[in-house]
Amino acid sequence: MDLTFSDKEIAFRDELRGWLAENPPEAKPAADAGDDAQFTWRRDWQRRLYDAGWAAPAWPTEYGGRGASQSESAIYFEELGRARVPFAANTLGLLLGGPTLMVWGTPEQKERYLAPILSAEEIWCQGFSEPDAGSDLASLKTRAVKDGDEWVVTGQKVWTSGAQYAKWCMLVARTDSEVAKHKGLTYFLMDMEQEAVQIRPLRQITGEAEFNELFIGEARIADANVVGGVGNGWKVALTTLMNERAGLGFALQIRLRQLLDDVIAAAAENGMLENPLYADKIAEMHIRCETIRLLAWKGLTDAERYGQPGPEGSLVKWLWSDTNQRATQLAADVIGPQALTSGTSWSYELMRARGNTIEGGTTEVLKNIVAERVLGLPRLKVAA
Numbered sequence: 001m002d003l004t005f006s007d008k009e010i011a012f013r014d015e016l017r018g019w020l021a022e023n024p025p026e027a028k029p030a031a032d033a034g035d036d037a038q039f040t041w042r043r044d045w046q047r048r049l050y051d052a053g054w055a056a057p058a059w060p061t062e063y064g065g066r067g068a069s070q071s072e073s074a075i076y077f078e079e080l081g082r083a084r085v086p087f088a089a090n091t092l093g094l095l096l097g098g099p100t101l102m103v104w105g106t107p108e109q110k111e112r113y114l115a116p117i118l119s120a121e122e123i124w125c126q127g128f129s130e131p132d133a134g135s136d137l138a139s140l141k142t143r144a145v146k147d148g149d150e151w152v153v154t155g156q157k158v159w160t161s162g163a164q165y166a167k168w169c170m171l172v173a174r175t176d177s178e179v180a181k182h183k184g185l186t187y188f189l190m191d192m193e194q195e196a197v198q199i200r201p202l203r204q205i206t207g208e209a210e211f212n213e214l215f216i217g218e219a220r221i222a223d224a225n226v227v228g229g230v231g232n233g234w235k236v237a238l239t240t241l242m243n244e245r246a247g248l249g250f251a252l253q254i255r256l257r258q259l260l261d262d263v264i265a266a267a268a269e270n271g272m273l274e275n276p277l278y279a280d281k282i283a284e285m286h287i288r289c290e291t292i293r294l295l296a297w298k299g300l301t302d303a304e305r306y307g308q309p310g311p312e313g314s315l316v317k318w319l320w321s322d323t324n325q326r327a328t329q330l331a332a333d334v335i336g337p338q339a340l341t342s343g344t345s346w347s348y349e350l351m352r353a354r355g356n357t358i359e360g361g362t363t364e365v366l367k368n369i370v371a372e373r374v375l376g377l378p379r380l381k382v383a384a
Ligand SMILES: Cc1cc2nc3c(=O)[nH]c(=O)nc-3n(C[C@H](O)[C@H](O)[C@H](O)COP(=O)(O)OP(=O)(O)OC[C@H]3O[C@@H](n4cnc5c(N)ncnc54)[C@H](O)[C@@H]3O)c2cc1C
Pocket: 125, 126, 127, 128, 129, 130, 131, 132, 133, 134, 135, 136, 158, 159, 160, 161, 162, 210, 211, 355, 356, 358, 359, 360, 361, 362, 363, 364, 365, 368
């Protein structure tokens, strides 16, 4: 692993850093301004990135990106994290939906859907999880039945982030219940703007309704909106999941570093660095942050060498979520009551971090992956 940037990578970083310095986002809406104001702020920011050609540098130039390499893409997310700008409103479209269509979409689908993802004209959401199918996605029950040149979809999804703003949903549904459960799935693009799709917000501990329940009662999807072929949904969904967090992880680890730096500054101000108990905790957090950063870059090197991300990515996600929870707890200890006062960024971070060990794969499931696929330990046989 060589962490020295090439001249091209340095030029890429400097150009982006310069642009971010000259084009800061509008001021963040107040914490009590509501979810819609936060969303509008993030959509406006994405439009500015788009106008300057920075919405998705990793996308190939033919689709409006810059054809950035994996290292440049990591630099991109690190710089966004360093500049403390918001995530683009259409993050799921940019990171998951677009790249999935580039692999599995028909030429017509690419032509129709990619450009509005980039410009944030059409927001995307991910309809995978169901009340009885989260970690075990293949056991999902939402059904799609063919009716002429349309599919009729009935079922329920849950934890659908951003559904209230989405035009399109990456929906995985069962189209054949006679075959093995992985083989009976199909991946669709479902239009969210129809009566048959009811969205009910789920309010989180932070006060936001970031995600929703979807009740789907005979929704219609044109056959032309099947992605990757009927019965091939498992493979297409894996492409989406492989892209989840690829890149975003670099922004997250920088944000973790910034949080820790803020905690260290506050501890220094409070005279707490002299206290061996806090000094010890801060040193441990520093070592964890560095370990995560180096593991993330190692994962990238492997992905460049072998052409795809390896199972080690699970280790980075597991360590990051665990460390972020510890860091926000440490912040509360160092900052004191202000960190527990509603409306402060400290209290927001503390509460939002609770979901980190669930979203994008639970820690238990990630530990299984690391045990079996990185360490080569035997698979756990669940007793009957
Ligand atoms: C903030 C947030 C945003 C999300 N956004 C979306 C979204 O946009 N779209 C979407 O589709 N989903 C989304 N999710 C859902 C997320 O992917 C699921 O919550 C996650 O996959 C876990 O599924 P589950 O909640 O059904 O829990 P379950 O899979 O039912 O797990 C319950 C418990 O059992 C444990 N467990 C399960 N299987 C095993 C195993 N084999 N070995 C050991 N332990 C196990 C789990 O670790 C967990 O503790 C989001 C979740 C969060 C928190």
